[in-house]
Amino acid sequence: QYGHYNTIGTLQLGGQFNEVGLYQEGTGNQIALAAITGEYNNVGVRQFGNSNVGNVGVIGDHNDVGVSQTGHDNSANVHVQGNNNFLNASQNHNAGPNGHTLTVNIFGSDNNRGSLTGVAASAVSPLTTGISWGPGVGQVLQGGGGHTATINIGGLGSDSNSNRFATNQQGQNNTLTATVGGGHGNQFGVSQIGSGNVASLTQTGSSNAIGITQ
Numbered sequence: 001q002y003g004h005y006n007t008i009g010t011l012q013l014g015g016q017f018n019e020v021g022l023y024q025e026g027t028g029n030q031i032a033l034a035a036i037t038g039e040y041n042n043v044g045v046r047q048f049g050n051s052n053v054g055n056v057g058v059i060g061d062h063n064d065v066g067v068s069q070t071g072h073d074n075s076a077n078v079h080v081q082g083n084n085n086f087l088n089a090s091q092n093h094n095a096g097p098n099g100h101t102l103t104v105n106i107f108g109s110d111n112n113r114g115s116l117t118g119v120a121a122s123a124v125s126p127l128t129t130g131i132s133w134g135p136g137v138g139q140v141l142q143g144g145g146g147h148t149a150t151i152n153i154g155g156l157g158s159d160s161n162s163n164r165f166a167t168n169q170q171g172q173n174n175t176l177t178a179t180v181g182g183g184h185g186n187q188f189g190v191s192q193i194g195s196g197n198v199a200s201l202t203q204t205g206s207s208n209a210i211g212i213t214q
Contacts, residue, residue: 014038027051035059035079047074058085061108072144075101083108093144093171100142104151109161109183111153145171145194151178153186154205161185172196180208 013020014037021044022031028051035057036043042064045054050071057079058065067076067089080087085108091100106112140149147169154160160183167189169176173196180186180203190199190212201210 013041013043016040018042020044022046023048024052025049029053031055033057035081036063039063044068045076047071050074053077058082061085069100072099075103077103079105080111081107083110085111087112088139090139090141091143091147093142093147099144099146099148099171099174102140102142102147102149102151104140104149106151106153106163106165107160109163112164112166140165140167142167142169142174143171145173147171147174149174149176149178151176153178153180153188154183163187165189167191168193169197170194174198176200179203180210181205184208 016038017040019042023046024031025048027049029047029049030053031045032055038060040062043056044066045056047054047069048071050073052069052074054067054069054076056065056067059081061082062084064086065078067078069076070092072093074091076089078087078089089102089104091102093099142149149167151165153163153165162185165188167176168191170193172194174192176190176199178188178201180188184206186208188201188210192199192214197214199212203210
């Protein structure tokens with residue numbers, strides 16, 4: 001879709017081995033995907049412009065989700081419930097006074113399957129961090145400034161183990177709030193490059209690891 005104030009939703013997808021790609025360019029657009037249920041589905045959402053909203057939900061196992069937003073004052077909400085799912089989210093700020101808002105909830109085990117290790121791979125090197133984290137690590141990237149990211153992995157009453165997550169915020173006055181709870185063997189790597197950035201992380205459980213570079 002091209003233009004302003006368009007809405008895609010509410011789309012529903014179920015079953016196995018489905019692929020869907022959605023693209024919007026303009027201002028004030030909205031994508032609302034109802035919970036995608038099933039296994040081995042591949043979903044991509046791309047929005048270019050300002051004040052856009054993207055909502056994606058996944059319930060099931062072995063699904064791949066990608067969300068990309070470029071512009072300013074965009075928001076994305078991603079909810080993943082299941083095991084062995086993979087998430088990449090990218091928000092880039094190309095102009096304007098306002099950054100992006102991202103909320104991610106992950107409930108399940110072995111999501112964002114991939115490496116890390118060693119204080120969440122030394123807070124997500126390559127040499128802290130020219131990125132290229134490579135395949136196999138679920139990522140959240142925010143570039144520009146004034147961004148807010150809220151990430152919840154697991155929680156009381158849910159069995160969420162052995163998840164991997166890497167985040168990178170570049171620019172000024174970014175905020176990351178993350179909670180890792182209710183499981184074991186989770187790893188979280190955080191990199192913030194710039195000034196005036198804030199990271200607040202809480203974890204409960206056993207054998208979890210968090211690494212932070214500022």
